[in-house]
Amino acid sequence: MDAHAAKLIGAGLATIALSGVGIGIGNIFGSYLSGALRNPAAAPKLFGNLLLGFALTEAVALYALVVALLLLFAF
Amino acid sequence: MPTGESPLEQFAIKRLVEFHIGGLDVSITNSAVFMLVAIALVTAFMTLGMRRHAMVPGRWQSMVELSYEFIAKMVRDNVGTEGMRYFPFIFTLFMFILFCNLIGLIPFSFTVTSHIIVTFIMAAVVFLGVTVIGFVRHGRHFLSLFVPAGVPIFLLPLIVIIEVLSYLTRPISLSVRLFANMMAGHTMLKVFAGFVVGLGIFLGWLPLAFIVALTALELVIAILQAYVFAILTCIYLNDAINLHH
Numbered sequence: 001m002d003a004h005a006a007k008l009i010g011a012g013l014a015t016i017a018l019s020g021v022g023i024g025i026g027n028i029f030g031s032y033l034s035g036a037l038r039n040p041a042a043a044p045k046l047f048g049n050l051l052l053g054f055a056l057t058e059a060v061a062l063y064a065l066v067v068a069l070l071l072l073f074a075f
Numbered sequence: 076m077p078t079g080e081s082p083l084e085q086f087a088i089k090r091l092v093e094f095h096i097g098g099l100d101v102s103i104t105n106s107a108v109f110m111l112v113a114i115a116l117v118t119a120f121m122t123l124g125m126r127r128h129a130m131v132p133g134r135w136q137s138m139v140e141l142s143y144e145f146i147a148k149m150v151r152d153n154v155g156t157e158g159m160r161y162f163p164f165i166f167t168l169f170m171f172i173l174f175c176n177l178i179g180l181i182p183f184s185f186t187v188t189s190h191i192i193v194t195f196i197m198a199a200v201v202f203l204g205v206t207v208i209g210f211v212r213h214g215r216h217f218l219s220l221f222v223p224a225g226v227p228i229f230l231l232p233l234i235v236i237i238e239v240l241s242y243l244t245r246p247i248s249l250s251v252r253l254f255a256n257m258m259a260g261h262t263m264l265k266v267f268a269g270f271v272v273g274l275g276i277f278l279g280w281l282p283l284a285f286i287v288a289l290t291a292l293e294l295v296i297a298i299l300q301a302y303v304f305a306i307l308t309c310i311y312l313n314d315a316i317n318l319h320h
Contacts, residue, residue, distance in 0.1 A: 055256075055296075055303045059248075062255030073083075 176297035209315030
């Protein structure tokens with residue numbers, strides 16, 4: 001296999017990380033919704049934590065993007 | 076890298092005014108210009124908004140007070156009243172990142188925070204500052220941060236190594252998070268803008284509508300990432316000031 005093809009395959013493989021991130025983000029919003037529906041009074045307090053958790057999980061997806069871009073352009 | 080059509084071309088740093096001091100290249104680049112613009116805008120926003128300092132605030136003054144109280148509450152909740160000494164630093168950090176992110180959303184402008192060196196320097200300052208504060212306040216005792224309470228003794232060597240590693244990777248994760256969010260968002264917008272041109276006048280409105288939605292998402296992310304950077308700084312500061320809470 002030539003080096004360029006290996007690079008492209010590696011960058012594609014890096015996107016597998018998105019499956020875990022998808023589960024994570026779904027989990028965060030699902031948990032928030034079930035918590036907020038059980039106790040609507042607590043929902044506004046949880047909203048800040050929801051956004052924080054979402055941003056932290058989303059950042060993991062972007063690490064995968066960084067890996068993909070490094071493979072494509074840096075090596 | 077071919078230029079012209081690449082979605083990464085928007086991140087190119089260009090020298091606007093060439094300056095050389097000794098062997099150092101200190102040219103004024105588009106990055107430096109947009110940093111100065113961000114600082115000027117933050118200063119104008121704060122000082123002009125508080126110029127009249129009325130008892131009943133107007134719309135502008137309310138926004139200034141809201142941003143102040145938002146960060147002040149965050150510092151007080153996460154670090155405690157002792158952390159209020161460091162409030163000016165965290166507030167400056169938050170406003171600078173927020174304005175850099177928001178200015179970057181204007182078409183044909185430059186996003187300062189989409190460069191890892193800018194975010195890494197900010198994260199490194201936070202990391203070094205927090206470490207120094209921890210050692211000054213607690214001395215050698217600060218090292219007990221790496222020894223969580225209630226861990227079985229045979230697990231301790233492993234846990235300490237993991238804790239030290241996670242402490243040392245903090246500046247990397249803090250800087251890569253902000254940089255990757257900004258770079259990914261702007262690259263994505265550019266890729267979809269390419270679809271609009273490619274699909275022509277009949278189908279092009281589809282990705283165009285998508286871009287409008289994505290821009291709204293990017294606006295949320297710009298604010299959220301400034302918030303995340305500030306709150307993680309608070310959490311790290313809390314570790315250094317109140318050991319084991």
